[in-house]
Amino acid sequence: MKSPFAYRPRHAPLQDASPGAAVAYLGAIVVVAFLYFNPLILLAAGAAASLAGILAGARTAVRAALKLGLSLALLIAVVNALVTTRGETVVARLGHWPLLGRVDVTLEAIVAGLSYGLVAAATIVAFAVYSACVDPDRVLRALRPLAGRSALTASLVSRLVPVAAADAARLRDAATLRGPGAAPVGKAPLARRLLAGSLDRAVDVAATLELRGYSLDAPRARNRRTSSRYDRRFYAVAALVLVTAVAGRILGADDFQAYPEVSIGLGPATLAVVAVVTLSGLAPWKPPPKRRIIDVRQREVARV
Amino acid sequence: MSELAIRRGAAPALEVQGLGYSYPQAAKRALEDVSLEVAPGEFVLLAGRSASGKSTLLKAACGLVPHFHGGEIEGDVRVAEIDALEAGPGELAAAVGYLAQDPETQVVSTTVAAEIELPLEMRGDAPSDRARAVEEVALALAIPHLLDRAVDTLSGGELQRVALAAALVTRPRLILLDEPTSQLDPVAGDELIWLLRRLNEEWGVAVLLAEHRLERCLAAADRVVAMEGGGIAFDGASGDFLRWSHESDAALSTPAARLFSLAGIAPLPVGVRDARQTLRGTGIGHPPHIASRRVPDPRSTEPVLRAQGLWVELDRGEEMRDVLRGINLEVRPGERVALMGRNGAGKSTLLRTAAGLHEPVAGKLDVESIALLTQNPGDYLVRERVGDELPGDEGMAALRVVGLEHAVDADPRDLSGGERQRLALAIALAGRMKGEQLPAVVALDEPTRGMDRVRKDELGALIRSLAGDVAFVDKEATEATGAAAVVVATHDVEFASAFAERVVLLGEGVVIADGPMEEILSGGWYFATEVARVLDLPGIVTPEQGAAVLKGELG
Numbered sequence: 001m002k003s004p005f006a007y008r009p010r011h012a013p014l015q016d017a018s019p020g021a022a023v024a025y026l027g028a029i030v031v032v033a034f035l036y037f038n039p040l041i042l043l044a045a046g047a048a049a050s051l052a053g054i055l056a057g058a059r060t061a062v063r064a065a066l067k068l069g070l071s072l073a074l075l076i077a078v079v080n081a082l083v084t085t086r087g088e089t090v091v092a093r094l095g096h097w098p099l100l101g102r103v104d105v106t107l108e109a110i111v112a113g114l115s116y117g118l119v120a121a122a123t124i125v126a127f128a129v130y131s132a133c134v135d136p137d138r139v140l141r142a143l144r145p146l147a148g149r150s151a152l153t154a155s156l157v158s159r160l161v162p163v164a165a166a167d168a169a170r171l172r173d174a175a176t177l178r179g180p181g182a183a184p185v186g187k188a189p190l191a192r193r194l195l196a197g198s199l200d201r202a203v204d205v206a207a208t209l210e211l212r213g214y215s216l217d218a219p220r221a222r223n224r225r226t227s228s229r230y231d232r233r234f235y236a237v238a239a240l241v242l243v244t245a246v247a248g249r250i251l252g253a254d255d256f257q258a259y260p261e262v263s264i265g266l267g268p269a270t271l272a273v274v275a276v277v278t279l280s281g282l283a284p285w286k287p288p289p290k291r292r293i294i295d296v297r298q299r300e301v302a303r304v
Numbered sequence: 305m306s307e308l309a310i311r312r313g314a315a316p317a318l319e320v321q322g323l324g325y326s327y328p329q330a331a332k333r334a335l336e337d338v339s340l341e342v343a344p345g346e347f348v349l350l351a352g353r354s355a356s357g358k359s360t361l362l363k364a365a366c367g368l369v370p371h372f373h374g375g376e377i378e379g380d381v382r383v384a385e386i387d388a389l390e391a392g393p394g395e396l397a398a399a400v401g402y403l404a405q406d407p408e409t410q411v412v413s414t415t416v417a418a419e420i421e422l423p424l425e426m427r428g429d430a431p432s433d434r435a436r437a438v439e440e441v442a443l444a445l446a447i448p449h450l451l452d453r454a455v456d457t458l459s460g461g462e463l464q465r466v467a468l469a470a471a472l473v474t475r476p477r478l479i480l481l482d483e484p485t486s487q488l489d490p491v492a493g494d495e496l497i498w499l500l501r502r503l504n505e506e507w508g509v510a511v512l513l514a515e516h517r518l519e520r521c522l523a524a525a526d527r528v529v530a531m532e533g534g535g536i537a538f539d540g541a542s543g544d545f546l547r548w549s550h551e552s553d554a555a556l557s558t559p560a561a562r563l564f565s566l567a568g569i570a571p572l573p574v575g576v577r578d579a580r581q582t583l584r585g586t587g588i589g590h591p592p593h594i595a596s597r598r599v600p601d602p603r604s605t606e607p608v609l610r611a612q613g614l615w616v617e618l619d620r621g622e623e624m625r626d627v628l629r630g631i632n633l634e635v636r637p638g639e640r641v642a643l644m645g646r647n648g649a650g651k652s653t654l655l656r657t658a659a660g661l662h663e664p665v666a667g668k669l670d671v672e673s674i675a676l677l678t679q680n681p682g683d684y685l686v687r688e689r690v691g692d693e694l695p696g697d698e699g700m701a702a703l704r705v706v707g708l709e710h711a712v713d714a715d716p717r718d719l720s721g722g723e724r725q726r727l728a729l730a731i732a733l734a735g736r737m738k739g740e741q742l743p744a745v746v747a748l749d750e751p752t753r754g755m756d757r758v759r760k761d762e763l764g765a766l767i768r769s770l771a772g773d774v775a776f777v778d779k780e781a782t783e784a785t786g787a788a789a790v791v792v793a794t795h796d797v798e799f800a801s802a803f804a805e806r807v808v809l810l811g812e813g814v815v816i817a818d819g820p821m822e823e824i825l826s827g828g829w830y831f832a833t834e835v836a837r838v839l840d841l842p843g844i845v846t847p848e849q850g851a852a853v854l855k856g857e858l859g
Contacts, residue, residue, distance in 0.1 A: 009415045009452050137418045141425065162456060163408060173661055174683035177676050181698030181735025189686040197682075204409035207372050211402055212412065212470065213394040213426035 004064035005131040006162075012133075013230040014056040014284040019139045021227075021234035025283060026052070026126045028238040032245045032277055033122040038256035038270060039111070041248075042118035044277040046125055051281030053129035065128030072124070073117025080113025081105045086259045087112075112258035152214055156205060163205070164198050171197070237283040241276060248273035315385045317478040317510035318342040318365055318400075323379035325360060325369060334360040336534040338379070342478065342512055347504045349521055350514040351545070351556050352531035353756045354721065358514040361531070362480040365512065366402040367393035384477040397423055401471030401479040405486055405754060407463035411470075416458070417451040420469045427474065441473045444503065460647050461492035468496075472503070478510045479503075485520060486754050489646045489795045490830045497521045516756050519558040519798070519834045522546075523575025530556060546572040555757045559798055559834040559847050566851030579838040583854075607634035608744035608789050609658060609674070613667035616650075616657050627653045629813040630667065635745065638787035640771045642800035642821065644831055645810035651793035652679070654810070655747045672744035675736050679750045681728035685716040690727060694734050701737055702730040706766065722759045725751065726766065742788040746770050749793045760796070764803040767792065801825055801833045801845045821845065 009015065014022055026049070033045045046069070053062035082097075087106025094103040144151040171194055175185040209215075248254070253273045255265020318341065325335040335357050342348050350358045363369040370377045371392045381388040384399040393402075404410055413419040417438060424434040442448045445465050450458065458466065464484055471479060481500070485493035501524040504511050515521050522528070528545035530538035530553070538548045549556040550565055550572065557565070560579045561572040569586060573579035616628040628650045635641055643651045656662050657669055659676040677684075687693045691712040694703055703709045706726035711719065716727055729748070736743040748767075752760050772787025794800055800807060800821065807824035809817035809831060817824050822843040826836040835850040844850050 006456070007414055007454070009454055011452075135414055135418070137413045137415065166408070170678070170680060171683050173656075174678060174680075176661065177659055177678065178684065178731050179675060179698075179702065179734035179736045181694070181696065181702065181737075182731040183687065183693055183695055183699075185686055193683075193686045201409055204404070204406065205412060207368055207393075208404075208410050209412055210368070210372055210393045211366060211397055212423045213397045214412075214422075215392065215394045216426050 003165075004060045005128050007132060007134065007136055008058070009135065010057045010133075012056050012284060013228075013233070013286050014052065014129075014133045015135070016228045017230045017234050018227050019134055019142050021231040021238075022130065022134045024238040025234040025280075026130050028241040028245075029277070029280065030123050030126045031242060032273075033119050033126070035245050035249055036254045036256075036273075037115055037119075038254050038264065039115050039118055040264060040266075040270065040274050041253070041277060042115060042122055044274045046118060046122040048277050048279075048281035049122055049125040049129055051278075052284050053125065053132065055282065055284040055286075056129065056133045058129055058132035061128045061132035062125060065125040066121070069121030069124040070117075073114060073121045076117040076120065077110050077113035080116065081109045084109040084112070088260045089262075108258050108260065108262050111262045115256070115258065152209065156202065156209065160198065160202055160205060163201050164194070167197050167201065168194055234283060237280050241280045244273055244276040315344070316341050316382075317344050317346070317384060318512065319380070319382040320361070320365070321380040323361075323364060323377070323381060325364060325377045326375050327360075328374045330375070332534075334534055335364070338534070338536055340529060340536065340539070342510050344477065345504065345508040345510055347501065347511045347524060347526045348513070349518070349525035349528045349542075350512060350531065351518055351528055351549075352514075352537075353553075353555060353758060354516075354754070356531040357534040358531055359482050360534075362402065362482050362512065362514060364388065365478070365480055366400050367391060367396040368402070394426070397476075398427065398474050399477050401468075401474070401476040403464070403468050403471050403479070403481045403484050405483045407460060407467050407487070410467040411455045411463060414454055415451075416447070416453050416455060416466050419455060419466055420451075420473050423470060423474050437473050437475075441469045444472070444507070445469050445499065460487050461489070461496075464488060464492075464496065465499075468499075472507075472509070475507070476509065478512065481511070481513045483514055483516060483754060485515065485517065487750075489649075490797060491646055493517075493520055493795070494830065497524055500524070516754070517796070517798070518556065519560065519575075522558060523578065542574040543571055546574065560838050562847035563835050563838065563850040563854070566847055567854035569854065573838070576834060576837045583838070605636050607636050609633070609635040609669075609671045609791070611654070611658075611667070611669045614654075614657070614664050614669050615666035616653055616662050617665045618653065618662065626665075627813050628657070628664075631810075631813070631815060633808065633815060633818070635789045635791060637744065637789055638772050639789045640767060640773075640803055640805045641789070641791045642804035642807045643791055643793040643810065644795070644797070644800060644807055644824075645816075647795075649810040650813040651810055652749050653813075655749050655791065655793055658745065658747065673736050674745040674747060675729070675732040675743045676747045677725070677729045677732050677749065677751065679753065681725040681751075684728035684731045685724065688715050688717075690714050690716060690719075693727070693731055698735045698737070699730075701740060702734040703727075704740075705733060705737070705742065705770070706730045721755070722762055725763070729766075742770060744788060745791060746788045747791045747793075750795065751792065752794060752796045752799050760799050760802070764799065767803045797825055797831060797833050807831075822849075 029045050029049050033042060036042060050062050050066065082100060082103055087108030089107040090104045091107050092105040094105065097103050140151045140154055171190060175190060178185065248269050251269040253269035255267055255270055257263040320338055320340040323335050323338040324333060326333045338361060352358050360369060364381050365383060365388065367388050377389065383396055386396060386399055388396055411419050413422055420438045420441060421434050424437055442451055445468060447465050447469060450462060450466065455463065455466065485496055488496060497520055500511055503509050513521060522542050525542055528540065528542055529536055530545065538545060546557065546561045550561065560576065564572050569582065573582055611631045611633040614628055614631040615626060617624050618627045631654065643654065645651055653662060655676055657664060658671050659674050685693065700709060706729050708723060708726055708730060716724055719727060733743065751763060767790050770788050771790045804821045807821045808815060809824060822845050825831065825833050825845045826842055829837065833845045835847055836845045839850050841853065844853055
């Protein structure tokens with residue numbers, strides 16, 4: 001079964017963009033998530049990443065990342081609520097717990113935990129969109145002139161991961177199909193077998209890379225792939241998001257306080273950052289092709 | 305020699321002189337005093353049993369030996385005037401392409417277009433040159449529709465073509481292929497061989513092809529080189545090779561050649577067309593139509609495997625797909641069934657569903673008890689002693705069934721390929737037998753990949769003994785172990801004709817033909833034996849059956 005985060009080639013602006021433009025765009029959203037603690041702006045960053053993924057056709061990746069990210073956010077909120085003693089609005093008194101002592105769950109600790117969780121969730125969604133939409137081969141080739149050996153290692157690993165996953169699935173099946181009278185497989189022998197198989201596979205893949213000429217000197221700059229017509233759009237949106245985020249920080253847009261009482265600012269700077277970040281999610285949008293309606297009579301006239 | 309002369313093909317595509325080679329820490333030499341020349345534009349078939357040195361010779365010709373594998377080498381290897389022992393595989397890539405057996409490890413990129421473009425990019429070709437070369441090779445191999453696909457969504461046949469395209473995109477002088485059809489169905493296998501022949505004729509690429517299924521490619525070859533024990537045992541024309549193999553190594557003979565040899569007709573044919581022409585010359589071009597030979601109907605007993613309206617859905621990368629679509633099938637004790645069909649027809653899925661690895665989405669499948677051996681027997685072997693894999697009485701009983709009771713203390717890695725396969729089968733059987741009684745169904749999924757004929761014959765005999773064929777086991781033993789129904793998913797029509805009494809042909813998840821082996825394997829073109837294609841007589845599929853008919857005609 002293929003990972004929901006695996007790259008799938010599609011003809012869409014984000015996939016067609018050069019790796020640098022795509023990384024700049026998605027990276028700008030991640031920077032927002034790390035610069036701010038205001039839940040509204042973090043929600044906007046998460047929404048932008050999700051919107052970008054959906055418009056790029058990576059719905060499956062976005063859905064899986066949201067599940068993962070929101071579960072993680074919930075876990076962080078629960079842990080924070082249990083371990084933090086700050087906050088004035090107690091919502092539950094859970095008595096004395098071993099190691100933790102007296103546990104009073106406060107609304108402020110829950111909200112603060114959710115904010116931390118939103119940082120993680122927005123970042124996970126952005127990385128999922130990157131993984132599903134940016135061709136890893138193009139990234140590796142872009143890196144190759146800069147760091148040949150690292151790119152070779154990364155190429156080997158990126159190819160081996162799906163091969164090793166397929167090997168592991170096969171070994172699991174074989175373990176299931178062993179007769180009840182055969183010795184049980186056990187995790188250690190299975191892991192050893194998988195490792196040995198992976199080494200064999202690594203040799204085969206490395207041989208193929210060698211035959212394709214990967215060990216030759218890195219190609220010259222003129223051979224790099226030409227940029228996409230969408231690159232400017234993504235660089236411009238990335239720059240706009242970054243400038244807005246930095247300016248917003250300076251102007252006090254991160255107006256959020258969890259303790260001692262929750263206070264979320266809704267000033268013009270905050271709202272402006274929320275609007276810009278959310279709208280940045282539309283960058284991968286591609287209008288549907290215009291249908292040309294040809295009047296049959298006009299065509300007949302033209303023919304005459 | 306000038307570059308122009310090399311380009312025009314004056315220099316040999318491959319020159320090997322006195323080549324000897326040992327893998328690191330190997331007790332035995334893999335190649336011994338090999339001398340060989342492949343002329344520009346020549347199509348050479350490399351024949352030989354397993355471990356005869358074919359793969360090592362191909363690896364030496366593309367530079368993987370010794371540059372990648374290490375070891376000790378002596379002699380001289382030149383590819384289009386380039387010294388292969390000096391230059392590495394990367395430098396040789398412009399002159400030679402290499403395609404190995406397993407397509408999965410031969411692709412290193414995410415998309416098809418990127419995979420094909422990679423060697424040109426590494427060479428530093430300009431983007432416009434790369435685009436044109438990719439387009440041309442894609443057109444030549446009929447894969448332009450695949451260019452935008454992700455490689456992990458391709459079938460085995462498609463993946464093999466993509467790997468071939470990546471090997472050909474640099475317009476090499478020589479292409480080396482190591483059993484490229486071993487994982488392909490007969491349709492895809494035949495297509496690949498004729499594609500190679502076309503490229504050979506139109507592009508002038510010299511081809512050095514190692515294969516076990518010689519009947520598939522002998523007619524396309526200009527010359528055959530047979531290897532034995534690391535050296536060259538024969539080097540000559542296809543017709544001469546058949547005469548040599550008939551006298552020196554019958555395991556390398558083709559079914560059509562065996563047919564003629566048994567019938568006493570000369571010369572031995574290199575292919576179906578050749579055989580038909582010879583038969584017309586002898587005046588027996590149109591043998592009389594004879595009635596189909598029917599195997600006795602075994603349907604007097606209760607089925608041990610019964611599928612009724614079976615639907616199975618699997619995730620195929622982009623989406624869920626119905627792989628089995630309403631299969632109805634019954635298999636009875638002692639039946640030997642070959643499950644055939646194209647790649648992706650649903651053969652493996654049917655066996656895996658019977659073994660409980662997949663759940664049906666509709667219909668039902670009842671099976672009394674089943675032992676399934678999957679495509680890679682090595683996956684079953686996880687310990688370093690046979691006895692540790694199969695402890696106790698149940699383990700010993702399973703080892704006895706496959707004839708490995710003497711190997712209890714051996715390391716599975718020291719066993720031969722055939723013995724390892726039998727050990728894996730014993731692991732699947734252990735504990736599923738009641739005393740010496742076999743499970744109701746024994747299933748094998750593509751068990752002949754990469755096997756030479758000798759090993760296939762051994763496997764065929766084992767299958768017959770498991771099914772209680774009295775010709776292969778003594779009567780007492782049959783009664784003691786009971787007869788299992790044996791179901792084998794295979795692409796190999798010649799192997800199916802050797803062991804099966806019934807063939808079930810699947811197409812796109814449905815049963816499209818089900819009947820006696822002789823009827824099914826003589827009633828088509830792709831899923832037909834070479835003898836059936838030569839004689840085109842209902843019910844005649846093996847050389848022995850064909851020879852009996854021909855002798856009657858001649859007599």
